[in-house]
Amino acid sequence: MTFKLHIGVLAFPFGTHAAPLLALVRRMAASAPHALFSFFNSATSNATLFNATAHDNIRVRDVWDGAPRGKPFTGSHFEAIGLFLEASPGNFETAIREAERETGLEIRCLITDAFLWFSSDMAEKRGVPWVPFWTAASCSLSSHVYTDQIVRAIESTETAKQEKALSFIPGLEMATTADLPPEIFLGNNASPLAITINKMVEHLPRSTAVVLNSFEEIDPIITKDLKSKFPNFLNVGPSILASAAPAAAIADETGCLSWLGSQNRPKSVVYISFGTVITPPENELAALCEGLETCRFPFLWSIKDHAMKSLPNGFVDRTNSFGKMVAWAPQQQILAHESVGVFISHCGWNSISESIASCVPLICRPFFGDQKLNSRMVQDSWGIGVRVEGGVFTKSGTIQCLRELMTTEKGAKMRENVSLLRKKAVAAVDSQGSSSKNVDKLLEIIGAR
Numbered sequence: 001m002t003f004k005l006h007i008g009v010l011a012f013p014f015g016t017h018a019a020p021l022l023a024l025v026r027r028m029a030a031s032a033p034h035a036l037f038s039f040f041n042s043a044t045s046n047a048t049l050f051n052a053t054a055h056d057n058i059r060v061r062d063v064w065d066g067a068p069r070g071k072p073f074t075g076s077h078f079e080a081i082g083l084f085l086e087a088s089p090g091n092f093e094t095a096i097r098e099a100e101r102e103t104g105l106e107i108r109c110l111i112t113d114a115f116l117w118f119s120s121d122m123a124e125k126r127g128v129p130w131v132p133f134w135t136a137a138s139c140s141l142s143s144h145v146y147t148d149q150i151v152r153a154i155e156s157t158e159t160a161k162q163e164k165a166l167s168f169i170p171g172l173e174m175a176t177t178a179d180l181p182p183e184i185f186l187g188n189n190a191s192p193l194a195i196t197i198n199k200m201v202e203h204l205p206r207s208t209a210v211v212l213n214s215f216e217e218i219d220p221i222i223t224k225d226l227k228s229k230f231p232n233f234l235n236v237g238p239s240i241l242a243s244a245a246p247a248a249a250i251a252d253e254t255g256c257l258s259w260l261g262s263q264n265r266p267k268s269v270v271y272i273s274f275g276t277v278i279t280p281p282e283n284e285l286a287a288l289c290e291g292l293e294t295c296r297f298p299f300l301w302s303i304k305d306h307a308m309k310s311l312p313n314g315f316v317d318r319t320n321s322f323g324k325m326v327a328w329a330p331q332q333q334i335l336a337h338e339s340v341g342v343f344i345s346h347c348g349w350n351s352i353s354e355s356i357a358s359c360v361p362l363i364c365r366p367f368f369g370d371q372k373l374n375s376r377m378v379q380d381s382w383g384i385g386v387r388v389e390g391g392v393f394t395k396s397g398t399i400q401c402l403r404e405l406m407t408t409e410k411g412a413k414m415r416e417n418v419s420l421l422r423k424k425a426v427a428a429v430d431s432q433g434s435s436s437k438n439v440d441k442l443l444e445i446i447g448a449r
C-alpha cells in the first residue's frame with residue numbers, strides 16, 4: 001500500500017490518556033486508508049494498548065520515557081511524569097525522524113495529547129497543522145481556558161483562600177474555585193505537570209483544531225462558548241461508544257463477570273474503583289469499609305495490591321459472603337453488567353464516560369486534576385450522582401450516599417438522568433451525530449479526506 005499522507009500522533013503515556021487518543025486514531029485510520037498514522041508513545045504504555053490486532057495504517061512507535069536506562073524505575077507516578085517531560089520533545093523528535101526515514105514520508109500533521117504543548121512548536125517548524133487532543137471533558141478544558149480570569153477573580157477576593165463562584169464562566173455557574181484543577185494556580189513550587197498545563201493554555205490558540213473525548217450535547221453552553229474561542233472545537237466522543245471495532249470478548253480471568261452473574265438482583269451491586277493512579281488514604285479506606293459493612297450491599301472492588309494491606313483487620317473475611325476484591329477489573333464490562341447499581345469513583349473522565357455509557361449513577365470521591373470539577377458536573381449539572389459529604393469518605397457520609405442511590409426516589413431519578421444522557425451520547429456517535437460529523441470535519445481539516 002502506498003500512503004499519500006503521514007500523520008504523527010503523540011501520546012501522553014500516563015493515567016488513561018493514550019487509550020482514548022488511540023481510539024480516535026483507529027476511527028480516523030478506518031476512514032482514511034490512504035493515510036499512515038505513526039503512534040508515538042512510551043514502550044510501557046504501547047505494550048498495554050496494542051495487542052495482536054493488525055492495523056494496516058497505524059504504526060506503533062516507542063519513545064524514550066525519560067527514566068534512567070538500564071535499571072527498573074521505582075519512583076512515583078508524578079516523578080515518572082516529570083522525567084518524561086524533561087526528556088520531551090527530544091524523545092519525540094528522535095522517534096519522528098526515524099519514522100520519516102523508514103517510511104520515506106514526511107509527517108504532514110501532528111495530532112497530540114493537549115498536554116504536549118511543545119508539539120505546537122514542532123508543528124510550526126514543519127509548517128503543518130497542530131491538533132491537540134483533550135482526553136477529558138469540556139468543563140475542565142474550559143476552566144483552563146479561563147485561567148487568567150479565574151486568577152484575577154481570586155486576586156479580587158478578600159482572602160486568596162475564599163471560595164468564589166465561577167459565575168463568569170459560561171456553563172460553570174454552579175461550580176466554585178474549590179472545584180478547580182489545582183494546576184490552574186501556579187505557585188512557587190509548581191509541579192512539572194502544572195507548568196505543562198499552563199503552557200498548554202498559552203499554546204492552544206495556535207492549534208488548527210481542538211479535539212475532545214466528549215460530546216457536544218452533554219455541555220451545550222460550554223460547547224457554544226468554546227466554539228467561539230477556537231476556529232475548530234471538535235467533540236468526537238465518547239470513545240467508549242464510538243469504537244470502530246466491536247469490543248473483543250474478555251476471558252474473565254478474575255471471575256468478576258461470573259461473580260456478577262451469580263448475583264440475584266439487577267442493579268444491586270456497588271462497583272468501586274479509583275482509576276489507574278489514585279489510592280485513597282488509609283483513614284478513608286477504613287471509613288469506606290465501615291460504610292460497606294454497615295450497608296451490606298454486594299460490592300465489587302478494584303483495589304490495588306498495596307491498598308489491600310491498609311484495610312481494617314478482618315474486613316476481607318467479614319465481607320467475603322457479599323464482597324469481591326480484585327487488583328484489576330474489566331471495568332467496562334462490569335459497568336455494562338445488569339447487576340451493577342452504582343459506581344463509587346474518583347471521577348476520572350474515562351470512568352465517568354463508561355458509567356454514562358452503561359447508565360450507572362456515581363458516588364464521587366474526587367482527588368486531583370479535573371476530578372473535582374467532573375464531580376461537580378456529575379452532581380449539579382448532569383444530576384447523575386452525588387459527591388461524598390465534605391469531599392472525603394466518612395462512615396456516615398458513605399452510608400448516606402449508598403442508601404440514597406440504591407434505595408430512594410432521588411437515586412432512581414439519577415438513574416433516569418444517566419439513561420437520558422446515554423441516549424444523547426449514543427446519538428452523538430451515530431453516523432449522522434455531532435461527534436461523527438466532527439471526526440469527518442477533522443479528517444477534512446488535516447487533508448485526509
Ligand code: U2F
Nearest residue numbers: 015016135136275276277302328329331348349350351369
Ligand atoms: C487520568 O485518569 P485515570 O486513569 O486515573 O482514570 P479514568 O480516566 O477514570 O480511567 C481509568 C480507566 O482504567 C480502566 C477504566 C478506565 O478506562 O475502565 N480500569 C479498568 O479497566 N480496570 C480497573 O480495575 C480500573 C480501571 C486522570 F487521573 C483523570 O483525572 C483524567 O480525567 C483522565 C483522563 O484525562 O486521566
